[in-house]
Amino acid sequence: MNESYYIKGKTGLWEVAIGLELHARIISKAKLFSGSASTFGGDANTQVSLLDAAMPGMLPVINRKCVEQALRTSLALRAKINLHSVFERKHYFYADLPHGYQITQYKDPIANDGELLLDLPNGKIKSVKIERLQLEQDAGKLLHEQNPYTTYLDLNRAGIALMEIVSKPDLSSPEEAKLYVNKLRLIMRYIGTCDGNMQEGSLRVDVNVSVNKPGKPLGTYCEIKNINSVRFIYQAIEQEANRQINILENGCQIYKETCLFDPMKNKIQSMRSKEEAHDYRYFKDPDLPPLVLEQLLIDELNNELPELPDAKKARLMSEFNLSSYDVNILVEDCTVADWYEQLAKQSNPKIAANWMISELFGALNKAGKNLSDSPISPKALSELLNMIENGYISGRIAKTVFAVMFKTGKSAISIVKEKNLSQTLDHSIIENIIDNILIAHASNVKKYKEGKHKLFSFFVGEAIKKSQGRANPNVVNQLLRDKLDS
Amino acid sequence: MNDFLNLSLAEARTRLAARDISSTELTKAYLDRIEATASLNAYITITHEQAMLGAAQSDARLAKGEGGILEGIGIAVKDLFCTNGVQTTAASRILDGFIPMYESTVTTNLWNAGAILLGKTNLDEFAMGSSNTTSYYGAVESPWRSTDAPDKKLVPGGSSGGSAAAVAARSAIAAIGTDTGGSIRQPASFSGIVGMKPTYGRCSRWGIIAFASSLDQAGPMTRTVEDASILLQVMASYDPKDSTSAQAAMPNLLSDLNKSIKGMIIGVPIEYQIDSLPEETSKIWKQGVNWLKSEGADIVYISMPHTKYALATYYIIAPAEASSNLARYDGVRYGLRINEKNITDMYTHTRTEGFGEEVKRRILLGTYVLSSGYYDAYYLKAQKMRNLLYQDFNQAFEKVDTILTPTTPSDAFEIGDNKDDPLKMYLQDVFTVPASLVGLPSISVPVGLSKRGLPIGLQVIGRMFDENSVVRIGRTLERAAQFKAMTAMVEDTTKDE
Numbered sequence: 001m002n003e004s005y006y007i008k009g010k011t012g013l014w015e016v017a018i019g020l021e022l023h024a025r026i027i028s029k030a031k032l033f034s035g036s037a038s039t040f041g042g043d044a045n046t047q048v049s050l051l052d053a054a055m056p057g058m059l060p061v062i063n064r065k066c067v068e069q070a071l072r073t074s075l076a077l078r079a080k081i082n083l084h085s086v087f088e089r090k091h092y093f094y095a096d097l098p099h100g101y102q103i104t105q106y107k108d109p110i111a112n113d114g115e116l117l118l119d120l121p122n123g124k125i126k127s128v129k130i131e132r133l134q135l136e137q138d139a140g141k142l143l144h145e146q147n148p149y150t151t152y153l154d155l156n157r158a159g160i161a162l163m164e165i166v167s168k169p170d171l172s173s174p175e176e177a178k179l180y181v182n183k184l185r186l187i188m189r190y191i192g193t194c195d196g197n198m199q200e201g202s203l204r205v206d207v208n209v210s211v212n213k214p215g216k217p218l219g220t221y222c223e224i225k226n227i228n229s230v231r232f233i234y235q236a237i238e239q240e241a242n243r244q245i246n247i248l249e250n251g252c253q254i255y256k257e258t259c260l261f262d263p264m265k266n267k268i269q270s271m272r273s274k275e276e277a278h279d280y281r282y283f284k285d286p287d288l289p290p291l292v293l294e295q296l297l298i299d300e301l302n303n304e305l306p307e308l309p310d311a312k313k314a315r316l317m318s319e320f321n322l323s324s325y326d327v328n329i330l331v332e333d334c335t336v337a338d339w340y341e342q343l344a345k346q347s348n349p350k351i352a353a354n355w356m357i358s359e360l361f362g363a364l365n366k367a368g369k370n371l372s373d374s375p376i377s378p379k380a381l382s383e384l385l386n387m388i389e390n391g392y393i394s395g396r397i398a399k400t401v402f403a404v405m406f407k408t409g410k411s412a413i414s415i416v417k418e419k420n421l422s423q424t425l426d427h428s429i430i431e432n433i434i435d436n437i438l439i440a441h442a443s444n445v446k447k448y449k450e451g452k453h454k455l456f457s458f459f460v461g462e463a464i465k466k467s468q469g470r471a472n473p474n475v476v477n478q479l480l481r482d483k484l485d486s
Numbered sequence: 487m488n489d490f491l492n493l494s495l496a497e498a499r500t501r502l503a504a505r506d507i508s509s510t511e512l513t514k515a516y517l518d519r520i521e522a523t524a525s526l527n528a529y530i531t532i533t534h535e536q537a538m539l540g541a542a543q544s545d546a547r548l549a550k551g552e553g554g555i556l557e558g559i560g561i562a563v564k565d566l567f568c569t570n571g572v573q574t575t576a577a578s579r580i581l582d583g584f585i586p587m588y589e590s591t592v593t594t595n596l597w598n599a600g601a602i603l604l605g606k607t608n609l610d611e612f613a614m615g616s617s618n619t620t621s622y623y624g625a626v627e628s629p630w631r632s633t634d635a636p637d638k639k640l641v642p643g644g645s646s647g648g649s650a651a652a653v654a655a656r657s658a659i660a661a662i663g664t665d666t667g668g669s670i671r672q673p674a675s676f677s678g679i680v681g682m683k684p685t686y687g688r689c690s691r692w693g694i695i696a697f698a699s700s701l702d703q704a705g706p707m708t709r710t711v712e713d714a715s716i717l718l719q720v721m722a723s724y725d726p727k728d729s730t731s732a733q734a735a736m737p738n739l740l741s742d743l744n745k746s747i748k749g750m751i752i753g754v755p756i757e758y759q760i761d762s763l764p765e766e767t768s769k770i771w772k773q774g775v776n777w778l779k780s781e782g783a784d785i786v787y788i789s790m791p792h793t794k795y796a797l798a799t800y801y802i803i804a805p806a807e808a809s810s811n812l813a814r815y816d817g818v819r820y821g822l823r824i825n826e827k828n829i830t831d832m833y834t835h836t837r838t839e840g841f842g843e844e845v846k847r848r849i850l851l852g853t854y855v856l857s858s859g860y861y862d863a864y865y866l867k868a869q870k871m872r873n874l875l876y877q878d879f880n881q882a883f884e885k886v887d888t889i890l891t892p893t894t895p896s897d898a899f900e901i902g903d904n905k906d907d908p909l910k911m912y913l914q915d916v917f918t919v920p921a922s923l924v925g926l927p928s929i930s931v932p933v934g935l936s937k938r939g940l941p942i943g944l945q946v947i948g949r950m951f952d953e954n955s956v957v958r959i960g961r962t963l964e965r966a967a968q969f970k971a972m973t974a975m976v977e978d979t980t981k982d983e
Contacts (some may be wrong), residue, residue, distance in 0.1 A: 050588060054814040056581065057568045057590060057693040059728050089810050091856075093833055100813020151829075153818065281856035283865060286699035286807055288729050 005173030007211070009245045016241045017218045018177050019169035019208040020233075022184060023162050024194040025138065025201070026069045032137050032161035033060030033103065040200050044143070044154040052159040054098035059287050062087075066161035067291065068301060069193040070110050070135050073163055075302050076187050077130055079114030083295065087135075087288045090280045095153055096140040104136035104164070106282045110291065116167070116187075117310060118179045119328070128180055129168040138162050163194070169208060169218060174237040178230050181205060186309050190334045198228050205233055209240040211248065219244070220254040224261050224268060236261035239268050312337055320349035329357055336371055339378055346382035348389055355385060359399065363406045375409040376402075384412035396469050397421050421470065427479070430463070430471050434479050437462045448484060456480065490515035491656040491976075495559060495713035498659055502548055502558045509548065509558025509602070512659075513541035516560050516604055520657045523975070526627045528642075528651040530565045531573050532605035540602035547600070555720055557600030562658035564649050565606035566613055567593050567704070568693040572603065576695045577611045577621035580815045580822045580840030590693025591725045592662065592704045599720045604658055607648030611842045612812065613669055613697040616914035617904065618647025620844040625901050628677060629655035629973040632898075633939035636974075640898045640940070643673030643914075649707045650677040656976050660708040660717055664694060666701045667800050668893075668918025671930035674707055675893035675943030678932040678971060680960070681707045682714045685951050686925030687732030689718075690725030698807035699730075701800075701922050711931060711961040715739035718953065734951055742954050747962050748782030750955070753886030757793035758917060760895070767892050767942060770934045774890055774944045777966035778959065786886050790878040793920055795871050800919040801912055802855050802868035808845075809852025815840060847908065872923050879924050879947075888959050889947040891917050893930040897940035917945060927953045929960040933967035941971065 006013040031038050034049040051058040074081050086108040089101040114130030140158035142151050165184065171177050185196035185203060196203045205228070210221035222244070224236050239261070244254050258271045272278075307315070313331045316322055322330075330340045330353065343352045360381065364374060384401060387393045393401065393416060404415045416422050437459060438445055448455045463476045490512050493501070501507045517534055537560055544558030568574045568586035575581045593603070610620040618626040618641060628642040628651055642651040646663025650673035653661050663670040665683035674681025682705045689704035696702060706717035719739050725731040754775055759768065779785050817823035817836030824835035841849070855864035882889060894914055904911040921928040927950075930943040944963055948956035 053819055055586070055588070055820070056574070056576070056584070056695040056814075057586075057588075057691075059692050061727060061729050091810060091813060093813070093816060093830075095816075095818050095829055098814060098819060100816060101810055279858050281810075281853065281858075281861075283806060283810070283856055283861075286730075287696075 005175070006214075007241055007245060010249050013214060014211045014241070014245050015214055016172060016237065017169040017210050017212065017221070018171040018174075018237055019221070020167045020171065020177060020180060021206040021208070022165045022181070023138075023204045023206075024073075024165060024188060024196070025203070026066050026161040026163060027192055027194060028063065028065045028069060028161060030063050030065070031159040032063055032066050032135065034159050036159070038160045040202070042156050044152070045156060047156040048158070052098065052155050054100075060103060060285075062288065062291065063161065066135065067110070067293075068297075069161070070133060070163050071293070071298060071301050072191050072305060073165070073188060073193045074111035074114065074133050075298070075305055076191050076308055077111075077114035077116060077133065077165070079111035079130060079133055081111045081293070081298055082108060083293045084108065085110045085291045085293075087285045087291065088282045089285050090282055092278050092280060094139070095151070096142050096158070098140065098155060098158055102137050102139065103285055103288070105134035108290075109134035114165075116180060116183055118176060118183055120179070121175070123324075126170075126176065128170045128176075131166045131168050132164075133166075134164045136162050136164055169210065169221065174234040177207065177233055177237055181230055181233060183309070186332065190306060190308055198230070201228065204228055207233060207236055207240070209237055209244070210254070211241050211244045219248075220256055222254065222257045222259055224259045225271065227261055229263075232261060232263045235263065235266055236268065239266060243268055306334070316340075320344050320353070322350065322353050326353045326357060333371070339371055342378035343382055343385075346379065347385040351385055351389070352382070355381065359402055363402075367406075375407075376405050380405060380411055387412055387416065391472050391474065392416070392422055394464075394469050394473070427475065430467065430475055431479055433466045433471065434459075434463050434476070434483060437466060438483065445484070456484070459484070491519055493659065494710050495556075495660045495708060495716055496710070498559055499556070499716070502544075503553075505548060509541040509544040510538065512558065513537050513560045513602060513604070516658060519655075520605065520652075523629070523655045523657045526629060526651050526655055526657075527624050528607055528626055528648040528655065528657060529562070529605040530575060530577065530608050530621075530623050530648070533572055533603050536572070537602050537604050544600055544602065554598065554600030555716070556596060558602065559600070559659060560602045560604040561596055561717075562604050562607045562649055562652045562661035563593055563596075564609055564646050564661070564663045566609060566664050566695045566697075567606075567662070568695065569593055569603065569606065572606065574606065574695070575622070576613070577609045577623055578815075578841065578845065579622040580836070581695075582622065582822065584821055586693075588693060591690035591723065591727065592694065592721045594693075595720055595723055596662070601720070607646070607652055607658075607661060609648055610645035610669075611845050612695070612808070613645040613664055613666055613702075614808065614844050614848055615644040616668070616672055616911055617641040617899070617901070618644035618651075618673070619901055619905065620644075620842050622842060626651050627901065628898055629975040630677065630898060630940055631974060635900075639901045641676065641901050641903075643676035643894075643898065645669040645673075646681070646707060647673050650674055650679060650681070653677070653679045653707050653709060654973060654976075660706060660713055662704060662717070662721065663707050664697075664702055664704050665918075665922065666697050666703075667804060667922045668915040670705045670707060671893050671918050671928060671943070671945060672914055674930040675932070675945075676898040676941065678941030678943075678969065678973070679707060679709055680711050680714045680929065680931055680964070681705065682718060682929040682956070682960075683922070683927065684718055684722060684953055685732065685927045687730055688722040688736060688927075688951075688953070690723060690728040690731050692725055692727040696807075696811040698804040699811060700807060701804060711929070711957055711964045712740070712743060714929065714960075715743055715957045732951070737954050739953055739957050742958050743961050745958060746782060747778065747958060749784070750888070750959070751784045751786055751886045752778050752959065753786050753788040753882050753889040755788050755790045755793065755882070755889060755891060757790050758891045760916065762895060762913075763892070764896050766936050767895060770942050771890070771892050771944065774933055774963055777963060778890065781962050781966065783959075788882050788886060788889070790875075790882055790920070792871060792874045792878050796875055796920040796923060797912065797916050799868045799871040799875065800915065800923055801851070802864050803872065803923070805848040805852035806856050806865050806868075807852065809849045809856065812841075812845070812849055844908075875920055876924050879920070879926060883949045887949070887952075888955050890959070891945045891947065893917060893943040893945040897936040897938060897942055921945075921947045926950060927956045929956050931960045931963045931967070932969045932971075933963055934969065935971055939971075941969075
């Protein structure tokens with residue numbers, strides 16, 4: 001296992017064990033227990049119901065749409081869904097938590113025992129176990145920047161539905177943690193349950209890190225809370241693992257702590273130790289009966305689930321005979337894969353993959369556009385690719401045509417016609433060009449005839465060049481052979 | 487004037503519909519009476535203008551032969567129900583001046599039926615208490631006085647003490663309260679009126695300031711069982727805004743009210759015969775049994791072995807839920823805020839000064855029993871015991887139709903008594919909490935006077951959603967007891983006229 005991740009300390013090699021807790025904001029119109037809108041970015045306190053503000057006498061009512069989203073996610077993670085799950089109250093005082101408790105799930109979450117498969121860089125597949133998936137409310141937001149003396153409160157986010165997805169400490173490197181987050185985000189985007197936007201806080205990650213000597217049991221872990229980018233997850237794990245190794249190698253012990261990662265300083269800071277740990281006083285929320293689900297609903301949702309990334313990847317590889325590298329790029333986004341499939345159905349799939357990945361993505365990147373804004377449709381691109389395939393234009397010319405298509409949105413055919421770019425099929429013209437080349441390079445012709453056959457490609461190149469790329473290479477080849485070898 | 491004050495709700499309805507009296511006259515009479523009995527401190531807020539305006543509108547509807555079931559009748563509402571545009575305090579300083587911009591479902595049902603808000607009645611702070619002495623707005627005084635110490639002020643019971651005192655003193659024709667562990671039935675018993683707690687889930691809790699969510703239920707407080715039935719019929723409804731609301735429709739409570747109880751089986755639980763039960767309570771209970779027997783009911787003595795744990799169970803579960811429900815009163819968004827330099831101090835001072843002693847005691851109790859390390863020993867055990875109590879009742883109801891018990895161990899005590907002895911105060915709820923923990927419908931009906939001339943009530947407990955049997959047995963007791971006793975205060979007004 002020399003591919004494994006180790007950290008070299010003074011006393012030898014250390015292994016790292018990482019577990020991740022993801023908080024994923026559910027895509028839904030309304031909040032988990034109230035009817036107010038759950039869109040991101042509204043003016044402060046414009047999406048707040050009486051319940052969200054914890055007004056006296058207000059009661060929560062479960063939003064079934066959010067439950068269905070959690071079920072879809074659980075199904076996509078092959079988790080065991082609990083037909084009977086329970087909402088509990090988790091208590092702590094903070095101004096962004098209007099009720100003084102968060103409604104969450106604790107002992108009986110909506111799903112347990114899921115699994116996520118990671119494609120490791122060495123080509124192997126790693127299974128990461130998911131311990132639980134639970135539904136819970138988000139908190140509001142404190143605004144400190146508006147006034148130096150006062151903190152303001154924005155409750156728009158208070159009560160928005162989150163899924164907390166907790167992995168086992170199965171991950172053994174920062175790279176695997178990164179792959180895990182990316183894969184989980186990809187799956188949720190495929191099924192439309194979370195947009196995964198980390199900048200907007202749609203996806204927030206808590207990381208549990210421990211270190212141990214190879215062959216020894218896992219160490220005591222520390223939790224690093226609320227990391228909001230994949231890069232920071234990577235850095236935070238490295239920092240924390242090294243911090244712990246340093247402590248252990250100096251003969252001290254690790255105490256369970258909650259920490260924050262400061263990306264500016266690239267440093268882990270302790271938030272609270274075990275002695276200061278909150279006593280959350282969980283108990284069943286008496287305002288909410290247990291969440292009881294029908295197997296029928298779960299079966300229905302399962303049947304409606306779209307093709308997931310792993311399945312799509314396997315299918316594209318076998319159906320279109322693509323490389324694993326190409327497919328990984330294509331399935332990275334559901335819309336990309338769909339786009340590709342439309343293209344591949346109307347043209348040579350391998351050429352289609354190459355063109356989409358190198359030419360189209362290149363042009364989109366350069367223009368700062370998304371695939372959805374592409375000025376070229378799958379059908380338009382397939383027409384271009386088919387012109388190459390049929391020998392109507394050369395690959396080189398096609399790139400020129402592509403550039404014009406991208407710029408103007410015109411069809412390949414109209415551009416080729418307009419600029420008279422089609423490969424010249426008229427033998428007499430090509431013959432004329434070749435005759436001129438053979439005269440101009442009479443000495444090379446002589447050498448060729450003496451046996452320097454490598455010069456054949458020189459003549460081909462010259463002919464193509466002279467034709468400005470409009471001569472069909474096959475025709476050039478045939479004519480040259482006729483003239484030189486006869 | 488006393489004519490209006492001595493009307494039952496049922497009689498007032500008939501006379502209003504017949505246009506024999508007007509809502510304006512009726513409402514005016516009660517508003518005047520509220521003023522005349524102001525010393526009882528039964529009301530926190532009196533909605534004088536709103537009530538007179540409502541009465542005029544009701545009269546207009548009545549004149550056209552229109553109007554709802556409670557058209558033109560003024561009702562007193564416990565100040566735990568949120569009322570749109572009218573101060574709602576839960577009798578706590580922390581909510582002093584709080585004006586909701588929404589109306590509770592139960593009161594909405596009342597107003598939709600044509601009822602008029604007379605005012606918001608006093609209560610124990612956050613409905614925590616059995617004496618109505620813990621209110622930020624001062625104690626409520628019972629209109630009753632004992633014959634042995636007529637100069638001593640007595641408690642009306644609690645927590646719906648203001649509602650009970652108002653109905654007893656005739657400053658409301660009827661009132662609504664809430665019952666968590668006996669907060670309707672115990673003050674009804676102390677004040678010589680009828681109080682009923684329906685099945686948990688019958689009345690929506692939406693808009694009622696929460697004390698203990700798994701126990702809180704709204705209910706009527708009236709002078710007769712018929713009035714309680716009329717009022718409850720209007721209060722109850724399925725409410726999708728309350729996830730614990732019952733979908734089953736409430737049967738017509740009036741249809742069987744006066745039917746014979748011949749052949750019904752009444753259970754008498756032997757465990758309610760506690761050692762400390764005063765002889766006179768025991769005697770009245772036996773009297774109740776005999777009345778029902780002579781009306782043709784079969785009496786069965788039953789055992790409910792876990793009864794003795796009910797009170798302890800209640801005083802774990804209710805404070806646990808309360809500690810959680812009251813966490814929202816933090817000075818951040820509404821209500822009292824004591825400004826401090828940092829948020830922790832702001833919380834501490836706001837809650838220290840905003841809550842009274844009893845509320846703080848229960849928050850501490852609740853916080854303790856939910857704490858890690860104690861949760862299993864207290865809260866979890868209490869939940870298990872709640873299940874056993876549920877089984878006790880289930881088994882009993884295989885044999886009997888309703889259960890008859892005293893409502894409270896004794897008659898009303900003096901204001902200030904039991905103040906330094908919370909345990910003794912909590913004992914007030916010993917007979918009412920079992921039905922609360924199991925969510926069963928139960929009613930307290932005044933049936934007699936103690937030696938000191940104070941009212942004593944009996945409690946009828948029914949099966950889940952069988953309010954019909956409860957009011958029917960209650961009505962039978964009422965008819966047999968012919969409880970006509972009036973407080974001196976009410977008699978005085980009668981004489982004045």
